[in-house]
Amino acid sequence: MTAPAPLIEFRNVSRVYGRGEAEVRALDGVDLTIAEGEFVAIMGPSGSGKSTAMNIIGCLDRPTGGEYLFKNTPVQSLSNDALALLRRHYLGFVFQGFNLLPRTSALENVELPLIYKGVPAAERAARAQEALAKVGLSGRGAHHPSELSGGQQQRVAIARALAGNPAVILADEPTGNLDSHRSEEILILLQDLNAREGITIVMVTHEPDIAAYARRLVIFTDGRITRDEPVAWNQAAAAEAPI
Amino acid sequence: MIFQAIRLALRSILRNKLRSFLTILGVVIGVAAVIAMVTVGQGSSAQVSASVESLGSNMLVIRPGQRGFGPPSAGVPIRRFSLRDADAVATLPVAAAVAPIANATATLVAGNANVSTSITGTNEQYPTVANWTVALGRNLTPAEVRAGAPVCILGQTVRQKLFGAADPVGQAVRVKTISCQVVGVLAPKGAGSFGQDQDDLVLMPIRLVQRRLNGDDDVNGIQVTLSPGVGSQEGIRAIQALMRERRHIGLGEDDDFSVTDMKEVASMLNSVNSVLSGLLSSVAAVSLLVGGIGIMNIMLVSVTERTREIGIRLAIGASSRQVLTQFLVEAVVLSLFGGVIGIFVGLALAWGAGVFMSIPFTPDPLVILLAFVFSAVVGVIFGFFPARRAARMDPIEALRHQ
Ligand SMILES: Nc1ncnc2c1ncn2[C@@H]1O[C@H](COP(=O)(O)OP(=O)(O)OP(=O)(O)O)[C@@H](O)[C@H]1O
Ligand SMILES: [Mg+2]
Numbered sequence: 001m002t003a004p005a006p007l008i009e010f011r012n013v014s015r016v017y018g019r020g021e022a023e024v025r026a027l028d029g030v031d032l033t034i035a036e037g038e039f040v041a042i043m044g045p046s047g048s049g050k051s052t053a054m055n056i057i058g059c060l061d062r063p064t065g066g067e068y069l070f071k072n073t074p075v076q077s078l079s080n081d082a083l084a085l086l087r088r089h090y091l092g093f094v095f096q097g098f099n100l101l102p103r104t105s106a107l108e109n110v111e112l113p114l115i116y117k118g119v120p121a122a123e124r125a126a127r128a129q130e131a132l133a134k135v136g137l138s139g140r141g142a143h144h145p146s147e148l149s150g151g152q153q154q155r156v157a158i159a160r161a162l163a164g165n166p167a168v169i170l171a172d173e174p175t176g177n178l179d180s181h182r183s184e185e186i187l188i189l190l191q192d193l194n195a196r197e198g199i200t201i202v203m204v205t206h207e208p209d210i211a212a213y214a215r216r217l218v219i220f221t222d223g224r225i226t227r228d229e230p231v232a233w234n235q236a237a238a239a240e241a242p243i
Numbered sequence: 244m245i246f247q248a249i250r251l252a253l254r255s256i257l258r259n260k261l262r263s264f265l266t267i268l269g270v271v272i273g274v275a276a277v278i279a280m281v282t283v284g285q286g287s288s289a290q291v292s293a294s295v296e297s298l299g300s301n302m303l304v305i306r307p308g309q310r311g312f313g314p315p316s317a318g319v320p321i322r323r324f325s326l327r328d329a330d331a332v333a334t335l336p337v338a339a340a341v342a343p344i345a346n347a348t349a350t351l352v353a354g355n356a357n358v359s360t361s362i363t364g365t366n367e368q369y370p371t372v373a374n375w376t377v378a379l380g381r382n383l384t385p386a387e388v389r390a391g392a393p394v395c396i397l398g399q400t401v402r403q404k405l406f407g408a409a410d411p412v413g414q415a416v417r418v419k420t421i422s423c424q425v426v427g428v429l430a431p432k433g434a435g436s437f438g439q440d441q442d443d444l445v446l447m448p449i450r451l452v453q454r455r456l457n458g459d460d461d462v463n464g465i466q467v468t469l470s471p472g473v474g475s476q477e478g479i480r481a482i483q484a485l486m487r488e489r490r491h492i493g494l495g496e497d498d499d500f501s502v503t504d505m506k507e508v509a510s511m512l513n514s515v516n517s518v519l520s521g522l523l524s525s526v527a528a529v530s531l532l533v534g535g536i537g538i539m540n541i542m543l544v545s546v547t548e549r550t551r552e553i554g555i556r557l558a559i560g561a562s563s564r565q566v567l568t569q570f571l572v573e574a575v576v577l578s579l580f581g582g583v584i585g586i587f588v589g590l591a592l593a594w595g596a597g598v599f600m601s602i603p604f605t606p607d608p609l610v611i612l613l614a615f616v617f618s619a620v621v622g623v624i625f626g627f628f629p630a631r632r633a634a635r636m637d638p639i640e641a642l643r644h645q
Contacts (some may be wrong), residue, residue, distance in 0.1 A: 060558060060638045081562050088560025099555050099642065103258065115247055116560045164560065 004035040007200055008057055012066035014093040014223075015052050020185075026052040028223035029066065036167070039194040039201045041211035041231070044220030050204045051172055053220065058091055058170045059083040059201060071167075072243060088116050092161025093172035098153040100145040106132065106156045107141035113164035131159040135189060151182035162199075169193070175210055187213040197224060244283070244565065245572065252573035255545070256580065263577060266541040269534025270581030270621060271588060274614050276527035278589025279596065281610045286593070286602040290434070291512045296466050302372060303478055303485065304503045305465040322490060322499055324462040326449070330367075331489060333466055334604045337481045340468040342369040345449050347456040351405060352417045358404040362395075362445045363416070364452025370429070372466045380412035380427030385449060391450030395423045399431040399442040421455050423447065434601040475504040531617075534581060535625035542629035553633050554641025567634035574626020577618050582618025586611055 004069040026049045034040055042050050055061040059075055060083075068075045070086060078086070084179055092113075093099075100109045110128040119127065132141055135155040145153050154174060171190065175183035180223050191213050194201050205211050214232060219227040256263045292531065308321040319516055328375065345364035350357050363369070366388040368398040370377060386540035387394050394456055402411055411425045433440040453460050479502045486500055546553070597604040 055639050058558070080565070084557070084560055084562040087558065091560075093558050095642070097560075099551070101552055101555060112556070113559045115244075116556075116562075116565060118244070160559070 004037055005061060006033045006069075007031070007036045007038075007071060008034040008202075009072075010056075010063075010066065010067040011069070011070055011107060012051075013056065015049070015056065016063035016064045025203040027056070027063070030223070030225055032218065032228075034200065034202065036200055037198050038213045038216055039191065039192070040203070040213035040218060041200065042204045042218045042220060043206065043208070043211055044226075048220040050220050050221040051207070052223075054170055054172050054202065054204055057168075058093060059086045084195075088113065088164065090167040092164060092166035092169045094154070094157050094161050094169060094174045096173040096176040098145070098150070098157050098177070100153055100156055100160075102145055104144065105141060106137065106143050106145070106148065109145070109156055110141075110160045110163050112160060115181045117164060128159070128163055131163040132156070134193075135159045139141075149182075150178050151185055154178060154182070154186055155189065158186070158193075162193065166199065168200040168202065171201065173204050173207050174207065175205065175207070183207075183210060244568070245533030248569045248572040249576060251569060252576040255573060256577055262541065263580070266537050267534070267577055267581030267584070269537045270578055270618055271585040272617055273527050273534050273590060274582050274585025275589035276523055276530055277617075278586055278610065278614055279592035280520055280523035280527065282590065282593035282604070282606055283596050283600075283602060283608060284516060286597055286605050287600070288513055288516050288604055289605065291509060291516065293433075296426070296492045301469045301473075301474065301475065302374075302505045303467045303469065303482065304505065305467065305482060306463070306501050306503070307499070309497065309499060309501065317493065324465060324500075325460060326462060328486070328489060329462060329465045332467060332482060332484060335481055335485060337469055337473045337478045338467050339470040340368040340371045342366055342372040342466045343449055343462045344369075344464045344465050344466060345452045345457060345461060348416050350454055351401065351445065353411070353414060356405045358401055358444055360398075360401050360445055362447055362452060362456065363447035364447050364456075366449060369446060369466070375432070376430040377527050378427070378430035379410060382427060382445065388448045388450070391448045391454060392421045393421050393451060394426045394448065394557030396427040396429060396446040397425055398444040398446075400440055401443060401445055419456065421451070429436045434618045475506065476480075479504065491629050500532055531621055535578075535621045538574055538578055538581075539625040539629060541577075542570060542626055543632070545573070546570060546629045546633045549633075550636065550641050550644040553636050554638050554644065557570050557636065557638035558642060563634040566636075567630045570630035570633045571623065571626050574630065576621035578626070579615070581595040582615050582621075585618070586614055589614075 009108060010030050010032040013027055013030045013032075014025060017024040017026055028049075030049075030053065032053075040115040041177050042053065044050050052061070056063055056075075059070065062076045070090070075083070075086070100106075101112070107125065107128050110131050111124050114127060128242050129138070132138055135158050137152060137155055137159065140148065140152065140156075147155070148156065154177075155202075158169070169190070174190075175186055178186065187210060190201055190203065201214075203214060211217055214231050217227070217229055218225055293377055305324070323394050324343070325547055332338055342365045347362045347364065348359065349362055350359045368382045369375070370382055380396070383394065383396065386392070397405070397411060397417075405411065405416065406414065411428060414425050415422050416425060417423070427446075429442070429446070429519065434440060449462070467478070467482065469475065483498060487498065528604055540614065556566060557563070589644050590611075593606070594604050596602065612621040
């Protein structure tokens with residue numbers, strides 16, 4: 001088995017907020033490499049820098065020290081517009097609070113990244129429908145977020161991340177607002193996307209049984225990585241997966 | 244992308260209909276004021292020049308009494324003119340035509356119809372001096388004027404009221420105890436500078452009016468057409484010299500009569516017009532400014548309200564330029580809504596004012612286009628700051644908002 005190309009590479013990355021007395025070292029010399037096709041879960045206590053790391057991976061933020069390479073390109077030297085292009089073409093986000101546009105149909109929410117990609121209207125609608133079908137919401141395109149359950153809203157959000165054909169899906173506590181049954185559905189969906197479409201997934205979670213769906217577990221403590229190990233094969237998850 | 248932005252803008256504007264309407268009210272008022280003002284202004288200045296033209300070009304009006312406003316000074320009775328004054332003016336080489344005027348108001352009766360109108364007693368020169376054309380029949384003759392013969396010429400309005408469309412020439416009309424024969428009808432002139440009906444008049448020999456209607460021999464004024472090539476200042480000087488001599492006014496004394504150049508009246512009317520336009524323009528400018536600030540204010544509110552949406556869009560891959568475009572387009576669309584409504588309101592106002600003041604309604608496509616463009620410019624200027632604020636948001640903070 002040849003080593004897959006590194007997609008995400010942190011080299012001694014740090015992120016410092018404030019300065020002087022108020023200085024907070026949210027990330028403090030992190031080395032992390034994630035290859036294409038991985039499914040990584042990030043865990044750690046509150047305030048340990050998980051979200052900070054996700055924001056940097058997602059090109060929403062830049063490190064204050066060290067280097068971040070995305071597809072071997074150093075990100076910290078890129079302009080804001082270049083970061084927007086990276087997000088547009090390679091990254092998909094799934095948030096804890098779903099973050100769908102209110103008063104906008106599910107289909108239009110899913111079309112959003114395609115608008116910024118400049119996809120023509122007809123193709124846009126077709127691709128958005130396709131993405132909705134992948135998350136099992138074929139008939140719900142016309143519904144507004146307020147008419148959907150939490151689990152359905154999160155699936156719309158995943159469809160939106162998916163519609164842009166991303167290399168990576170970044171999910172910061174995607175099941176934080178869902179009960180365990182809905183959480184399981186979402187994780188099975190993510191697992192499926194990872195396995196079938198080869199999409200790299202990086203997910204932050206607080207729950208070990210959610211992390212168990214991933215194939216690699218990274219643990220942050222006080223802005224540093226304190227553990228990084230493969231996830232043991234999870235019988236329970238495997239048994240419930242309908243694949 | 245722009246198309247998409249317009250669609251989005253329309254949607255967010257329509258989502259808050261009342262708020263959007265209140266927001267654009269300032270622009271509506273500003274644009275409506277501009278449109279109404281320009282349209283009415285153009286109509287009325289066109290009309291002033293037309294009606295001055297119709298008064299007769301190169302015409303002077305001589306009136307007894309000092310020029311100016313207010314009542315004449317106490318104890319100084321106005322010395323009237325007489326027909327001899329008019330005859331004297333007529334001997335001046337600067338005068339090409341001279342018409343003395345004696346005014347009266349009376350009711351004319353023909354058959355069952357009657358009409359109260361103003362009667363102008365004058366001579367056969369009057370149509371030339373005051374730029375009237377005799378459309379039917381004939382003018383007064385010098386013999387009729389000398390004799391004060393019971394004949395008259397009707398203005399179109401009087402003719403309509405007494406005879407309708409029928410030919411009145413040769414018919415008799417009764418004024419008080421006089422039975423007057425209609426010898427002619429004047430061609431219509433339409434409304435005057437103040438919206439008065441110029442065609443509501445009857446011409447009669449001046450002696451007839453003096454003796455039989457007024458019971459005196461007063462001349463209310465003398466109208467003079469200057470000879471070709473004579474400037475109005477030259478004409479005024481010659482007439483003043485003659486009248487001062489005839490009225491024995493000493494060297495140190497003021498004139499007790501006035502000589503008015505009708506062109507001056509026209510330019511005065513036009514300057515009143517332009518002062519009014521200037522006033523309205525500043526109202527419009529202030530209103531547009533206030534309207535623009537209203538748009539800026541509501542766009543700032545909208546940007547703040549939609550912080551999270553902006554964060555989502557940025558995370559999904561919108562560039563800050565695309566976010567800027569979205570909000571700028573929204574401001575411009577909002578402002579254009581205001582502009583378009585304002586154009587219609589302004590045209591309606593101008594039309595209404597035109598009917599009310601009998602001014603022609605002449606909408607100017609160029610002005611309408613300008614108003615449209617200008618409201619877009621207001622949107623760009625006042626929408627830019629809020630849009631830039633949206634575009635400069637930090638996506639992480641925007642996503643964390645609320
Ligand atoms: N914008 C900011 N300004 C200042 N400090 C910040 C900012 N964002 C994060 N921090 C600090 O950085 C540290 C790491 O925060 P981060 O959000 O990455 O934690 P986390 O691991 O995601 O925690 P949680 O599990 O609660 O989401 C915290 O101490 C936090 O207070
Ligand atoms: Mg976090």
